[in-house]
Amino acid sequence: AQSVSQHNHHVILSEAASLELGCNYSYGGTVNLFWYVQYPGQHLQLLLKYFSGDPLVKGIKGFEAEFIKSKFSFNLRKPSVQWSDTAEYFCAVMGYGGATNKLIFGTGTLLAVQP
Amino acid sequence: KAGVTQTPRYLIKTRGQQVTLSCSPISGHRSVSWYQQTPGQGLQFLFEYFSETQRNKGNFPGRFSGRQFSNSRSEMNVSTLELGDSALYLCASSLGDSPPETQYFGPGTRLLVL
Numbered sequence: 001a002q003s004v005s006q007h008n009h010h011v012i013l014s015e016a017a018s019l020e021l022g023c024n025y026s027y028g029g030t031v032n033l034f035w036y037v038q039y040p041g042q043h044l045q046l047l048l049k050y051f052s053g054d055p056l057v058k059g060i061k062g063f064e065a066e067f068i069k070s071k072f073s074f075n076l077r078k079p080s081v082q083w084s085d086t087a088e089y090f091c092a093v094m095g096y097g098g099a100t101n102k103l104i105f106g107t108g109t110l111l112a113v114q115p
Numbered sequence: 116k117a118g119v120t121q122t123p124r125y126l127i128k129t130r131g132q133q134v135t136l137s138c139s140p141i142s143g144h145r146s147v148s149w150y151q152q153t154p155g156q157g158l159q160f161l162f163e164y165f166s167e168t169q170r171n172k173g174n175f176p177g178r179f180s181g182r183q184f185s186n187s188r189s190e191m192n193v194s195t196l197e198l199g200d201s202a203l204y205l206c207a208s209s210l211g212d213s214p215p216e217t218q219y220f221g222p223g224t225r226l227l228v229l
Contacts, residue, residue, distance in 0.1 A: 049217055105150075
């Protein structure tokens with residue numbers, strides 16, 4: 001079955017600390033990968049995406065993620081977090097074939113950054 | 116460009132009633148997908164519509180239905196509401212012509228079933 005696992009449910013960091021959120025997926029085929037972010041009281045926003053090419057992708061607000069095909073992983077990183085990064089982060093996968101835009105989401109990671 | 120809009124933003128219903136939620140996609144987008152977000156189950160795909168046709172469906176009972184109009188606006192309907200239907204319902208749009216594509220989400224409709 002297709003699934004996405006996010007290992008960290010809650011993460012608490014101090015400002016300027018480095019961040020890495022894990023994401024592993026299970027999907028029998030070629031995939032597109034996404035990280036979305038949901039700030040408090042706001043709607044789900046696209047942080048970054050991987051479709052093909054360079055497995056290291058850069059997104060908004062200094063975030064980046066690396067697609068490691070052999071590990072079925074797409075971990076999110078940021079070298080130095082800010083208080084404004086406090087939000088819930090969702091990893092998602094969308095498969096090729098089937099002519100559909102169905103996203104399968106992980107359960108999310110709640111990040112709290114302490115000033 | 117205006118983003119995805121959803122109406123209403125908040126809704127309170129009682130068990131057994133039915134509800135209709137509306138979604139207007141980004142101008143030029145012809146694919147609309149619906150998701151249910153709950154604390155227990157997370158974000159789950161309900162269905163996707165493209166050119167007024169349902170293109171894919173998630174694992175939800177038949178009480179959940181949807182449709183899309185010729186202007187790409189979409190509605191979803193939940194009949195015979197249950198307490199467990201309380202959730203944030205999110206709509207997402209994309210161009211639709213050549214999936215897989217990036218989806219852009221609206222603010223959601225928060226439904227409370229009493």
